[in-house]
Amino acid sequence: MDYPLLPKQMPERIKKVWKKSNLVTTGIFLIIGIGVTAFLNWLDVLEGVWVWSMGIYFAVVLIWSIIAMLLIPYRYQFHRYEITPEDLSFQDGYIFRTITHVPINRIQHIETEQGPFLRKEKLMEIVIHTAASSHHISGLDVEEAVQLRQQIIELVKVAKEDV
CATH class of the missing domain: 1.10.287 (Helix Hairpins)
Known part of the structure; x- marks a missing residue:
């Protein structure tokens, strides 16, 4: 399969x-x-x-x-993500592959990070924090990372209002 x-x-x-x-x-x-x-x-x-x-x-x-x-x-082939109104999904691993789903309403805060190697390539990392852990989406274009952060914040606001 x-x-x-x-x-x-x-x-x-x-x-x-x-x-x-x-x-x-x-x-x-x-x-x-x-x-x-x-x-x-x-x-x-x-x-x-x-x-x-x-x-x-x-x-x-x-x-x-x-x-x-x-x-x-x-590794590049299997390092992916997806955002839906219900959850964020992170795919990682190339030998042992995993997909992690984080419900939008569990997100507590979001950080953006950019080390020297990411900065040189004009890339950024988003760190999504929940009560139990944190999840990273690294290697996003800076503009895409800012838009993605804002999109997640809007989804979290809608999910918190529905509760």
Whole structure:
């Protein structure tokens, strides 16, 4: 059975943001590994099991980074959302796929966020907060994010009036 796809997809530019985030994360883990290796070498214990441990650490970091980079196009296919008068739906995951439905009347507040990578690509993230959790729609065009935020606020007002 094919998994249903929600209609709204992020702009293609979100792939660049994901690549940059992955490179920064990989860089941080490599710097930590280099620091630990230098510290172990300074202690003069970098031999035997420590050499193997650090080798495995660097191999895992590099393999994880390569796999994450290769899965970006696949991830993009399943990172979607949909807004209806009753609920917001978020689709995520590329191996284990999920669709989360958030009733409009459960929304407490909405935030917009824009980190440096999103800002460079002229993208924005909307964070929808409920009492129990928060949900992210990242990678929206700035104008679309502002309109979407306003649309959700209007839907929440209507839903709260109906209760």
